[in-house]
Amino acid sequence: MAKPVSIEVWNPNGKYRVVSTKPMPGTRWINLLIQQDCRVEICTQKKTILSVEEIIALIGDKCDGVIGQLTEDWGETLFSALSRAGGKAFSNMAVGYNNVDVNAATKYGVAVGNTPGVLTETTAELAASLSLSAARRIVEADEFMRAGLYDGWLPHLFVGNLLKGQTVGVIGAGRIGSAYARMMVEGFKMNLIYFDLYQSTRLEKFVTAYGQFLKANGEPPVTWKRASTMDEVLREADVISLHPILDKTTYHLVNKERLAKMKKEAILVNCSRGPVVDEVALVQHLKENPMFRVGLDVFEDEPFMKPGLADMKNAIVVPHIASASKWTREGMATLAALNVLGKIKGYPIWGDPNRVEPFMNEKSPPPAACPSIVNSKALGLPVSKL
Numbered sequence: 001m002a003k004p005v006s007i008e009v010w011n012p013n014g015k016y017r018v019v020s021t022k023p024m025p026g027t028r029w030i031n032l033l034i035q036q037d038c039r040v041e042i043c044t045q046k047k048t049i050l051s052v053e054e055i056i057a058l059i060g061d062k063c064d065g066v067i068g069q070l071t072e073d074w075g076e077t078l079f080s081a082l083s084r085a086g087g088k089a090f091s092n093m094a095v096g097y098n099n100v101d102v103n104a105a106t107k108y109g110v111a112v113g114n115t116p117g118v119l120t121e122t123t124a125e126l127a128a129s130l131s132l133s134a135a136r137r138i139v140e141a142d143e144f145m146r147a148g149l150y151d152g153w154l155p156h157l158f159v160g161n162l163l164k165g166q167t168v169g170v171i172g173a174g175r176i177g178s179a180y181a182r183m184m185v186e187g188f189k190m191n192l193i194y195f196d197l198y199q200s201t202r203l204e205k206f207v208t209a210y211g212q213f214l215k216a217n218g219e220p221p222v223t224w225k226r227a228s229t230m231d232e233v234l235r236e237a238d239v240i241s242l243h244p245i246l247d248k249t250t251y252h253l254v255n256k257e258r259l260a261k262m263k264k265e266a267i268l269v270n271c272s273r274g275p276v277v278d279e280v281a282l283v284q285h286l287k288e289n290p291m292f293r294v295g296l297d298v299f300e301d302e303p304f305m306k307p308g309l310a311d312m313k314n315a316i317v318v319p320h321i322a323s324a325s326k327w328t329r330e331g332m333a334t335l336a337a338l339n340v341l342g343k344i345k346g347y348p349i350w351g352d353p354n355r356v357e358p359f360m361n362e363k364s365p366p367p368a369a370c371p372s373i374v375n376s377k378a379l380g381l382p383v384s385k386l
């Protein structure tokens with residue numbers, strides 16, 4: 001049995017008990033729960049990743065809903081514990097939910113929430129930052145400067161890649177992948193090639209219109225192409241950014257064979273999930289191809305890196321911070337709390353999880369709906385008419 005975990009309690013006399021496995025940014029999410037008669041318990045344990053046993057201790061005998069984190073293993077054991085405690089709602093404070101066994105949750109009648117929409121631009125901006133940092137070798141140059149090695153301008157010093165006119169490749173052109181593509185096309189006048197299971201008509205129209213605008217202004221137009229295979233993107237693109245969900249179809253999507261298909265001086269960015277890339281194969285590829293560069297926000301065995309990665313000068317590594325802007329993190333906390341609250345109150349499901357702005361307006365109460373429940377159909381939950 002795990003030791004009792006330390007908690008902070010808000011509104012102790014609230015009717016519904018909602019547990020958050022971590023303190024989350026902002027206070028709006030707490031206030032929204034309190035206003036609707038929730039007792040909010042926040043785990044303040046000084047431990048980054050809680051074990052299943054620790055979460056079971058937090059759930060206790062009576063718990064109406066839990067807000068959890070992407071680092072936690074939400075499977076059969078936790079959903080059965082939550083169900084025994086009378087809980088019917090769980091939300092990840094994340095858009096990705098590969099840490100959640102949704103079928104197990106459905107079996108126990110627990111709704112699973114996620115937080116789409118508020119992290120699209122923030123995450124795309126980090127992918128763009130990593131693309132630029134890799135292209136222009138910013139981290140290496142910063143280290144060189146701080147080490148006192150700079151003794152004057154040189155024609156060959158930290159020469160990198162020009163993005164303008166090159167091709168950006170996007171694998172997984174959903175919300176974040178499309179936002180990233182638009183940034184790179186519009187910001188740096190790159191041509192686009194993308195691969196997704198579905199056509200992204202909005203993205204294609206955007207690039208077409210921007211190309212026409214450039215042409216009308218006497219500049220070469222940008223172009224787009226929807227690739228019929230992922231390998232086509234790998235062969236043709238100069239910068240490739242990965243934005244699919246993680247599931248069994250995308251596990252090790254980028255492996256040794258696929259790395260070999262990429263250009264020798266290509267840049268690979270991963271802000272999706274670590275296991276989308278075979279990190280051992282990547283380290284080997286970085287060693288053999290010093291002009292190939294990567295920007296990684298996520299890792300196969302987080303929080304660890306595979307041996308050798310940290311020594312590679314042609315790799316930029318940051319600790320899963322792609323969604324880390326204040327507005328986004330507060331928005332994620334709000335959406336996660338509203339998913340749990342909405343299910344407790346019996347609210348219907350918001351019709352379009354990509355259009356979550358009404359939940360973000362601090363000046364008016366949020367709609368009486370759950371912003372995004374991924375197993376709503378399986379649970380037969382009604383859709384909001386708002």
Ligand SMILES: NC(=O)C1=CN([C@@H]2O[C@H](COP(=O)(O)OP(=O)(O)OC[C@H]3O[C@@H](n4cnc5c(N)ncnc54)[C@H](O)[C@@H]3O)[C@@H](O)[C@H]2O)C=CC1
Nearest residue numbers: 096123172173174175176196197244245249271272322323
């Ligand atoms: N590093 C970070 O902090 C963050 C990471 N993420 C990750 O990004 C992922 C994507 O987020 P969104 O864009 O909001 O989701 P989304 O659902 O809008 O986009 C995912 C896209 O991947 C495509 N896809 C699925 N399987 C594929 C396959 N086998 N090959 C190619 N494309 C495939 C889908 O068709 C979809 O268009 C999340 O699931 C999460 O894992 C999201 C936010 C922050």
Ligand SMILES: O=C(O)C(=O)CO
Nearest residue numbers: 093094095096119323
């Ligand atoms: O939302 C997600 O899926 C993340 O990875 C963290 O923002």
